[in-house]
């Protein structure tokens with residue numbers, strides 16, 4: 001319980017933070033724009049030139065920001081981001097400097113970045129709503145599994161931070177170019193990845209389970225499958241095929257953590273500037289669920305159709321009149337299969 005005096009002090013600091021932030025941001029605007037343009041150039045143009053995922057950069061930029069602003073500790077993302085060719089942490093800092101000053105004064109972020117309640121979550125704070133929910137689900141399940149497989153790992157650093165010391169067998173799956181660039185950046189950043197097994201895959205092409213089994217993955221051991229921020233870039237057929245493969249690889253006690261996006265979110269991503277930007281790196285969105293009415297029932301139907309059962313679900317943005325824009329779920333594998 002916050003005492004009256006402390007509450008008044010905190011409130012006063014937030015007001016002071018706003019009073020300093022507004023004129024500082026106005027004066028700093030050219031530098032904020034310069035920082036944003038520099039980050040955007042690296043994310044879009046350099047990613048395109050190097051054949052890398054710009055959506056993976058979007059996420060690590062968010063995790064860098066969450067760490068710097070004290071929303072979600074992630075020193076490994078912060079360190080890795082400094083060594084990536086397709087982002088600029090100096091640009092991010094330049095862009096966000098006035099907000100950082102306000103955060104120091106207020107003792108908490110104001111305006112951005114924020115982590116609202118799930119029902120009020122929005123696109124601007126997507127990473128700050130999404131990643132901590134996955135952290136919570138990983139924490140809830142990790143004692144019951146022996147392996148962790150991160151599908152479409154991108155620049156996720158969980159395998160080098162919270163999961164590194166658990167003794168779990170760790171596997172990262174991603175497309176070859178993306179994975180090789182990440183390994184090179186990890187090495188430049190001095191982050192050891194010897195305990196992680198990297199497997200090159202393409203969920204949109206053929207069967208990758210042979211390569212996985214060859215790499216030491218043991219389908220007889222319970223596994224936590226983490227599929228964060230990937231399903232929306234795949235087709236219905238790719239989703240169905242990948243889930244079928246996971247079924248074959250899942251020993252009893254395994255769990256799948258994933259996020260699924262609403263068709264209203266996909267509609268936004270297919271329009272205007274967002275579509276044009278995603279098009280640059282060929283990362284157009286494809287798979288979604290119609291979560292506009294009875295989202296929990298829709299998720300249940302999706303799970304049942306793929307031989308899965310919903311263990312936990314968090315709907316983001318459910319206060320919106322068109323329903324949530326995404327759901328983060330823990331799904332269990334039904335023994336009967338898909």
Ligand SMILES: C[S@@+](CC[C@H](N)C(=O)[O-])C[C@H]1O[C@@H](n2cnc3c(N)ncnc32)[C@H](O)[C@@H]1O
Pocket residue numbers: 053055056059060151152153154155156173174175178201202203204205227228229230233
């Ligand atoms: C938005 S990023 C998410 C990265 C990571 N899961 C995270 O949360 O930081 C999407 C990732 O999915 C990967 N991806 C997209 N399509 C894929 C495919 N067909 N096969 C394998 N990986 C894919 C991309 O390479 C990229 O790393």
